[in-house]
Amino acid sequence: MTKLIGNLVFGQSGGPTSVINSSAAGVFLEALDHPELIQNIYGMRHGIEGVLRDELYDIGREDRQELEYLTGTPSSILGTCRYKIASPEVDDTDLRRIHEVLAKRNIRYFFYNGGNDSMDTCMKVERYLKAQEYECRVIGIPKTIDNDLFGTDHCPGFGSSARYLATAISEVWQDAHSYSTPMAIVFECMGRHAGWLAGASALAGVIGHGPDLIYLPEVPFDFDQMHEDARQVLKKKNVVMISVSEGIMTADGTLVAEQLSSRATDSFGHKQLGGVAALLADELADELGVKVRGIEFSLLQRCAAHAASGRDIEEALLAGRSGVKAALDGVSGVMIGFKRAEGEPYRCEIIHVPLAETANKEKVVPRAWINEAGNYVTQDFIDYALPLIEGEPHQKHENGLPRFARLKKIRV
Numbered sequence: 130m131t132k133l134i135g136n137l138v139f140g141q142s143g144g145p146t147s148v149i150n151s152s153a154a155g156v157f158l159e160a161l162d163h164p165e166l167i168q169n170i171y172g173m174r175h176g177i178e179g180v181l182r183d184e185l186y187d188i189g190r191e192d193r194q195e196l197e198y199l200t201g202t203p204s205s206i207l208g209t210c211r212y213k214i215a216s217p218e219v220d221d222t223d224l225r226r227i228h229e230v231l232a233k234r235n236i237r238y239f240f241y242n243g244g245n246d247s248m249d250t251c252m253k254v255e256r257y258l259k260a261q262e263y264e265c266r267v268i269g270i271p272k273t274i275d276n277d278l279f280g281t282d283h284c285p286g287f288g289s290s291a292r293y294l295a296t297a298i299s300e301v302w303q304d305a306h307s308y309s310t311p312m313a314i315v316f317e318c319m320g321r322h323a324g325w326l327a328g329a330s331a332l333a334g335v336i337g338h339g340p341d342l343i344y345l346p347e348v349p350f351d352f353d354q355m356h357e358d359a360r361q362v363l364k365k366k367n368v369v370m371i372s373v374s375e376g377i378m379t380a381d382g383t384l385v386a387e388q389l390s391s392r393a394t395d396s397f398g399h400k401q402l403g404g405v406a407a408l409l410a411d412e413l414a415d416e417l418g419v420k421v422r423g424i425e426f427s428l429l430q431r432c433a434a435h436a437a438s439g440r441d442i443e444e445a446l447l448a449g450r451s452g453v454k455a456a457l458d459g460v461s462g463v464m465i466g467f468k469r470a471e472g473e474p475y476r477c478e479i480i481h482v483p484l485a486e487t488a489n490k491e492k493v494v495p496r497a498w499i500n501e502a503g504n505y506v507t508q509d510f511i512d513y514a515l516p517l518i519e520g521e522p523h524q525k526h527e528n529g530l531p532r533f534a535r536l537k538k539i540r541v
Contacts, residue, residue, distance in 0.1 A: 135237030140173030141205040142243035146286030147434040148445040150206045152270050154199035155449020176210035183230050185541040198534035201524035203434035224257040244273035252484035255462045266456040269464035274431045276325035279490035280482035281466030288441035288517035291329035293433040302338035305368045311419040314370045317406030321376035323493045328506045330372040340372040348503035349380040356416045439520020451479045475516035
């Protein structure tokens with residue numbers, strides 16, 4: 130393996146998470162430890178769009194302490210984007226431009242932190258550069274709260290969101306059960322096609338304060354069945370708590386949000402807007418005649434760094450560091466992944482997943498991890514998810530408030 134000397138660029142893509150900046154810290158800090166091979170470290174301004182516009186930040190001019198504060202800073206510190214590069218067979222304009230900018234900046238190490246589409250970007254960049262005989266090692270760093278990246282046991286970002294959801298739901302449980310009034314509460318979790326996050330709300334049940342019913346996109350949703358399920362719970366309790374994925378669909382593949390919106394209009398005939406939680410809460414109010422609450426966690430579940438999983442932070446940091454080490458060893462065209470060892474205690478090792486095996490593929494919750502009735506998850510799911518929410522956040526505080534990283538963001 131020949132040593133490759135040049136510059137490194139790192140970018141963030143897709144929806145932010147509370148630990149995506151931990152992966153950035155891993156890449157930056159590890160790269161700083163190898164000045165003999167990595168001469169300059171750059172950050173993409175708003176993901177791949179920053180490369181296309183040749184808008185890069187000089188990370189080498191940041192204070193190392195501020196880079197370390199990234200492990201307690203949510204969102205995408207460099208800025209993110211949702212930009213899909215065309216296949217070169219259709220239009221190679223973007224890839225030609227990326228090649229031009231990388232060559233101009235002597236970038237020989239390319240890191241992209243994101244989900245399914247981001248791994249597709251990595252794959253296209255790696256293949257195009259190889260075809261142009263431009264030596265550059267391309268590494269994908271996994272990120273998504275949806276936990277739907279194929280080829281890895283789990284994704285950085287999921288554990289922290291799962292911890293936030295389980296914690297918030299258990300706290301709402303305490304509030305709701307302080308009344309004698311019958312009530313139905315619907316929680317809406319992110320997840321359009323995969324129900325990992327809604328399933329993770331069951332972790333609140335480990336301490337006895339979780340939802341009674343959980344509905345995931347992996348099982349067709351039935352309104353009548355939800356009504357009956359809720360009635361049965363209310364017979365035993367004054368309160369029924371329901372957790373749903375935003376992407377639940379009926380048997381014909383129609384999103385519940387779309388179906389309900391088509392049935393509810395205002396006085397002008399406009400379709401009702403709102404999330405699945407609010408719409409299902411209204412449904413239950415009509416059917417059951419009880420007080421209802423619809424709670425949409427929205428952005429809170431992906432930016433709540435104060436409730437982040439310590440293990441998630443450490444693994445996100447490890448993914449970044451491991452990516453740099455792999456690239457320096459000559460590895461390219463892979464995503465950094467995790468492989469879980471069997472048995473107790475929880476252990477995971479770093480693996481290299483070929484980009485072609487993970488790009489544009491989704492990992493859904495196994496049907497065997499959802500109960501037969503389709504309204505809750507099994508113990509296998511809980512055993513899988515519980516270790517991922519362990520450990521305390523890494524945030525520092527000033528005046529009782531979080532001390533986030535303050536990068537100078539000096540343009541190259």
